[in-house]
Amino acid sequence: MGVGKSTVGALLAQRLGCRYRDTDDDIVAEQGRTIADIFLDEGEAVFRAAEKEAVRRALAQHEGVLALGGGSVLDADTRALLAGRPVVYLSMDVEEAVQRTGLNAARPLLAVNPRRQWRELMDARRPLYQQVASVVVATDGRTPEEVTRAVLDALESKTASSGGQPPDPRQEDTWRTR
Template sequence: MTVPRVVLVGPMGVGKSTVGALVAERLGCAYRDTDDDIVTAEGRTIADIFVDEGEPVFRAIEKRAVHTALAEHDGVLALGGGAILDADTRALLAGHRVVYLSMEVDEAVKRTGLNAARPLLAVNPRRQWRELMEARRHLYTEVARAVVATDGRGPEEVAQAVLDALELKEA
């Protein structure tokens, strides 16, 4: 059985995709994002799945994608922001090198603008982001071996902090 070298979790817009690709490059391994897997498999955007099918259907699709990626991928893996909501997924993450990339609401505003293009932030995005984080922060922390704050840091610096937190050496 293969296992990812690093699994990144955190809220939407925190930089999991950008940082994940950098970490993979530095480790000399492949990068994979379960959101990309879902879009490829479903042939439509995540926002479209939310609108057309609803969040419960999306979460079921996401759960399958995460479980598949955890079993197949041996590089750096980034999970969607809500993947940790599923108890089975959290249990599967036990024993993996999971890093929670964190950020505060002010940083989220800078990075994403908290715009309505994100399906879970369609109405009053700032308040909804705070509520999402209140509901999820403890779950991110629960599954993480390390927490790396991304506020005020560039992707290169965050990638290095991930490697340092897990004591991984570059290839």
């Protein structure tokens, strides 16, 4: 949340000369309401089911840069669909999250004690992000343009080191760039 996936994703697609798509936007368009409203009206389980379907559909239909919601990796089927694809995990620490988002209540999973909840979410999700990631790029203190350049560099390096093949996220060594 607040890591810059939408901004960096759009910049990355522009630099690569391909299309950009965000599964959160897909869900909002399909449901006709905000993600926060889905959480409030129907609960997290209903949202996660919609998210799982949106990711499945996008992976099948879209060629280009695809941004996934932060909780997408909680689903084992989604993680399996990501296997063998170049996946970038944009990371940041809690202090950066506070600066970028203020950890405000507009984010449904952070409604009560946002700083503690953010840390708990990240503690639970970080191993899953790392499991599916081909590369990990820290966003702390960087502009979206700097993050985009770091992503391109990391993916290029990873592709070169794998003999021109797309990076395999199941490899134990995860590229990290600062």
